[in-house]
Amino acid sequence: MRRLLVLLASLLLLGLVAFWYVTRPDPLPPRAMAGLTGDPQHGKLVFWAGGCASCHAAKGATGADLLKLGGGRALVTAFGTFHVPNISPDPKDGIGDWTLQDFGNALLRGLRPDGAHLYPAFPYTSYNKMTRQDVADLWAYLRTLPAIAKPDKPHDLRFPFNIRRLVGGYDFLYASKAWVVTGELTPQEMRGRYLAEAVTHCGQCHTPRNMLGAMETSRWLAGAPNPDGQGRIPNITPAHLKWSTTDIEAFLTTGLTPDYDSAGGQMADVVQNLAHLPKSDIAAIAAYLKKVPPVK
Structure with a gap:
């Protein structure tokens, strides 16, 4: 019985140490941002x-x-x-x-x-x-x-x-730092990936989530329930989004679809934001979306 209690106590201690290690904050190195001058x-x-x-x-x-x-x-x-x-x-x-x-x-x-x-x-x-x-x-x-x-x-x-x-x-x-879309990409497509996966964080709305609220990257940009509770955020992989890169660029800058519908809800805000970017960045996002693996 004593050995069993010692074993259980050891397992509990190991579990607490593992929990503490896994959940610990992992800050940047102390001088990670040193020497950087912001523009x-x-x-x-x-x-x-x-x-x-x-x-x-x-x-x-x-x-x-x-x-x-x-x-x-x-x-x-x-x-x-x-x-x-x-x-x-x-x-x-x-x-x-x-x-x-x-x-x-x-x-x-x-x-x-x-x-x-x-x-x-x-x-x-x-x-x-x-x-x-x-x-x-x-x-x-x-x-x-x-x-x-x-x-x-x-x-x-x-x-x-x-x-x-x-x-x-x-x-x-x-909290992976790995890119979702990999393989050989042109410089334009890599710029689009950086914008879409990191800065503009398209996946946060367009990707379905698991029970803990994490994005299911195996269904990257395949559409998800609207966080506002009404309707769905659409699938924007090539399996569903059949627009040309020109159509995508026009939508991201004007909010107008090829059939003259217009962006609504949160996407209207996104279009308003992206309108401030140079045309080269919009073209890069459009090129990237064509490289996303299709998900039905």
């Missing part, structure tokens, strides 16, 4: 490509109000309600007292400045493929925007999803 003009393009305003500005915001990133939107999910945070340069309510290293840890590792895990409702599982220079450029641009004094609301999540430490296990399983 706010390029950061502005990263800002629009990343769709920052679509979540962090007030719902229905237009014009200059899109640059007021006080957060506050409620994202209702099966795990509970997430409240979008203030990412304006306000030093008290926003991220004005963060460093570039803090910002890099948020985008590339999904961590807050205090080392706690961010929830993957923030798409760091896509942003983690961004270059550090793009992160620095985005940071430089965000610091030029208006400071908004608006405190964050706490998330309202069901147990056990309200335990942040568990997000480390999610990251261990699903």
